[in-house]
Amino acid sequence: MDSILVTGNGPLNGQIPIAGAKNACLTLMPATLLSEEPLTLTNAPRLSDIKTMTALLQSLGAEVSSLQDGQVIAMSSHNLTSQTADYDIVRKMRASNLVLGPLLARFGQAVVSLPGGCAIGARPMDLHMEGLEALGAEIELKDGYLHARAPGGLKGAVHEMRFASVGATENIVMAATLAKGTTVLKNAAREPEIVDLVECLRKMGAQISGEGSSTIEIHGVDRLHGATHQVVTDRIELGTYMLAPAICGGEVELLGGRMSLVDSFAAKLDAAGVSVTETQNGLKVARKNGRVQAVDVVTEPFPGFPTDLQAQMMALMCTAEGVSVLEERIFENRFMHAPELVRMGANIEVHGGTATVTGVETLKGARVMATDLRASVSLILAGLAAEGETTVSRVYHLDRGYEHVVRKLEGVGAKIERIKGE
Ligand code: UD1
Numbered sequence: 001m002d003s004i005l006v007t008g009n010g011p012l013n014g015q016i017p018i019a020g021a022k023n024a025c026l027t028l029m030p031a032t033l034l035s036e037e038p039l040t041l042t043n044a045p046r047l048s049d050i051k052t053m054t055a056l057l058q059s060l061g062a063e064v065s066s067l068q069d070g071q072v073i074a075m076s077s078h079n080l081t082s083q084t085a086d087y088d089i090v091r092k093m094r095a096s097n098l099v100l101g102p103l104l105a106r107f108g109q110a111v112v113s114l115p116g117g118c119a120i121g122a123r124p125m126d127l128h129m130e131g132l133e134a135l136g137a138e139i140e141l142k143d144g145y146l147h148a149r150a151p152g153g154l155k156g157a158v159h160e161m162r163f164a165s166v167g168a169t170e171n172i173v174m175a176a177t178l179a180k181g182t183t184v185l186k187n188a189a190r191e192p193e194i195v196d197l198v199e200c201l202r203k204m205g206a207q208i209s210g211e212g213s214s215t216i217e218i219h220g221v222d223r224l225h226g227a228t229h230q231v232v233t234d235r236i237e238l239g240t241y242m243l244a245p246a247i248c249g250g251e252v253e254l255l256g257g258r259m260s261l262v263d264s265f266a267a268k269l270d271a272a273g274v275s276v277t278e279t280q281n282g283l284k285v286a287r288k289n290g291r292v293q294a295v296d297v298v299t300e301p302f303p304g305f306p307t308d309l310q311a312q313m314m315a316l317m318c319t320a321e322g323v324s325v326l327e328e329r330i331f332e333n334r335f336m337h338a339p340e341l342v343r344m345g346a347n348i349e350v351h352g353g354t355a356t357v358t359g360v361e362t363l364k365g366a367r368v369m370a371t372d373l374r375a376s377v378s379l380i381l382a383g384l385a386a387e388g389e390t391t392v393s394r395v396y397h398l399d400r401g402y403e404h405v406v407r408k409l410e411g412v413g414a415k416i417e418r419i420k421g422e
Contacts, residue, residue: 003393004406006383007415008365011250014412016241018256018282019045020231022401024193025073026095027170028200028231029053032062032075033102034177035204037226039075044231046070046403048396049093056089056096060103080107087113087144093400094167097125100148101171104137105178110148114141127165131172134159135179156181156220164189164214164301170197176218177206183218190214191302192261196232203227235261237402239309240377242266242285244409246274247316247385249287252412257283264305268313271295272320294322294359299330311337311378318346319385320359328353337375340368344382344390365390373401380405384414391419 020043030053032039044050046069054064054073061081065074083103090096090113103110114125125146129139135154140147156179161168169189174197176183188194190212198211204227207219238257245252246269259266259278266276269285272292277284294317299307307330317324318341328334335355338348343366347358365388370376376398383390392398395418398405409416 001393001421002395003391003419003421004380004395004398005417005419006380006390006392008384008386008388009413009415010248012245012248012252012384012412012414013250015253015255016244016408016412018238018241018254019043019234019403021045021193021196021234021236022047022049023095023166023236024196024232025050026053027098027193027197028229029057029073029075030098030102031174031197031200031204032057032077033060033080033099034106034174035224035226036078037076039204039226040228041073042071042228042230044071044073045234047401048399049095049401052089052093053095056085056099059086059089060099083107083109084111085113090115097128097167098170100128100146101132101175104132104148104150105154105175108150108153112146112148114144114146127161127163127168128171131159131161131168131185132175135172135175135183154179156183156218158184158186160186161188163187166191166194169194169216173198173208173216173218174201176220177201177208177224179220181220183220185216185218186214188214188216189301192232192235200227200229203229233258233261236306236308236374238262238283239265239306240312240381240402241408242269242276242283243312243316243381244384244412244414245285246272246287246292247319247381250412251284251286253279253282253284255282259283264303265309268295268297268305272316291319291321291359292316294320294324294357296325298327301330307331307334308374310334311374312381314338314348314355314357315341315378315382317357317359318348318363318382319361320357322359324357324359326355326357328355336371337378340371340375340379341382343368344386346382362387364388367391367393370394370397373397377402377405380416384409384416
């Protein structure tokens with residue numbers, strides 16, 4: 001297995017291009033199942049999760065081609081042959097569950113294995129099921145698979161989610177596009193990836209309003225047609241690389257970045273003493289004077305502080321001046337990076353969903369292990385700021401969500417290389 005070797009070597013300067021959003025692409029790809037006509041995505045990120053979704057769609061009979069070095073994904077669901085998402089693919093990635101709503105809407109039936117993905121908590125599917133059941137689906141759990149049917153077709157309904165789940169919102173919105181009548185989804189998730197999905201569905205002929213607010217209204221139509229859509233910028237990759245100059249010092253411009261994607265995160269950086277400004281081409285992040293200040297963080301659904309940036313923010317707080325409290329409210333088991341950061345000399349105490357980080361002056365390089373996608377990149381960030389060498393193993397997690405991480409960080413002066421394993 002490959003590992004990443006990082007050597008801390010001071011301030012970073014230059015530009016980093018930000019890719020299209022993994023999480024948007026993973027919900028836009030299943031949207032192809034809603035229509036017989038082709039759907040083409042541009043600005044797609046080159047990631048192993050995208051390959052997994054490609055394999056899943058192909059296993060259903062969809063045609064999926066990767067063009068322009070993977071940045072364009074051309075799909076057609078003209079001749080689908082299966083409505084079953086098999087365990088062997090779904091276990092690799094939780095987002096596989098996003099084929100459930102589209103398959104059910106188009107064919108009145110779907111069989112989807114319960115998902116896998118990062119080991120960051122139980123992550124059940126009850127909210128997806130409740131929403132689809134409100135639209136008239138009958139769903140049974142048998143042998144680890146959800147068997148969903150809607151014999152008379154789905155029907156629009158008013159449904160309030162108990163929690164604003166991102167995936168459940170996406171599944172319910174996609175299903176409702178082809179349901180009879182109007183669906184009003186209350187307490188919907190407001191993430192930019194959902195706005196992006198709705199913009200694409202609208203290009204396909206769906207009638208939807210309210211995306212980005214907590215009430216989304218969908219008027220069902222008989223059929224959707226083809227479209228071409230550009231995937232929104234990845235706000236988590238953006239936030240991750242915003243932390244590189246914050247943690248090492250220097251000034252880096254994140255090309256394609258927008259403040260509206262990272263408002264709550266940028267506000268925390270500002271409070272910590274890191275400047276974030278909008279430029280013509282993106283966002284510029286600079287830390288010039290001394291250590292950052294400790295700030296407290298509570299993860300929340302968008303527009304709150306994203307759980308997907310909590311591990312990386314913890315890496316920054318490890319060398320901040322003062323004590324910071326990070327509270328994880330979205331996932332119950334998302335501090336696996338903490339003991340690894342402690343191996344690098346960090347002072348972190350975890351109690352339940354709260355981590356208390358007392359900043360130290362410097363971290364020390366060590367051999368550490370990636371446990372999930374965001375944890376792995378937090379260890380790389382910590383390594384950039386540490387004295388000496390840090391080796392991060394199990395980087396297959398990293399490949400799920402960050403394209404060309406070595407090239408992008410080298411481009412701003414980091415000393416980082418990928419070591420091929422056996
Ligand atoms: C998506 C993102 C993920 C991000 C998360 C929260 C994708 C592919 N992944 O994941 O990177 O960390 O949003 O911003 O977009 N839950 C239930 N029942 C359900 C569904 C969810 O209890 O039916 C719980 C989960 O266990 C979790 C919380 O709700 O504790 C948030 O999950 P959700 O918003 O659904 O996240 P995902 O869509 O899985």
